[in-house]
Amino acid sequence: MADNKKKRGGMDAALIALGESYEVAYWSKKLRITPAQLKAAVKKVGHSARKVEAYIKEQRHKAADRNLIALSQPYEVRYWSKKFKVTPAKLKAAVAAVGHSSKNVGAYLAKKKTTKKAARKTVKKTVKKAAKKTGKKTVKKAAKKKAA
16 A cells, blocks of 8 residues: 555555555554554554554553553553652653653652752751851951950
8 A cells, every 4th residue: 555556565554654545544443542542653663564563562451450550551651640649751860760660750759859959968068067157257256346
């Protein structure tokens, strides 16, 4: 179907031609996905029907598995972002860093938060120490002036 419409089978059956609306409709119906999802899959893995089918099966598996985060599904990104209380961009960065496992992503994000909190505490302590030092010197100088 991709090259000569009069010839059927062989190469034509193995490829998905997105330029032909009837092919988009056929493959969308066969794979039980929307035309937009089909186009995204073809863009991701190429025009091979076999590769597109494998990719769609993998995406369905990831979406069905609640322990994995499927970034290709917007509702999954919203769900996990809300659950971990992070932005979608931070969620995607965490998935890129540790993989699609929700446990690993949760641990990674928790570790990052504790690291930030520890850094803030360190900065606060440093500022307090500096304030105490400068405050003591100021008090000593004022005491010396009163004594003189």
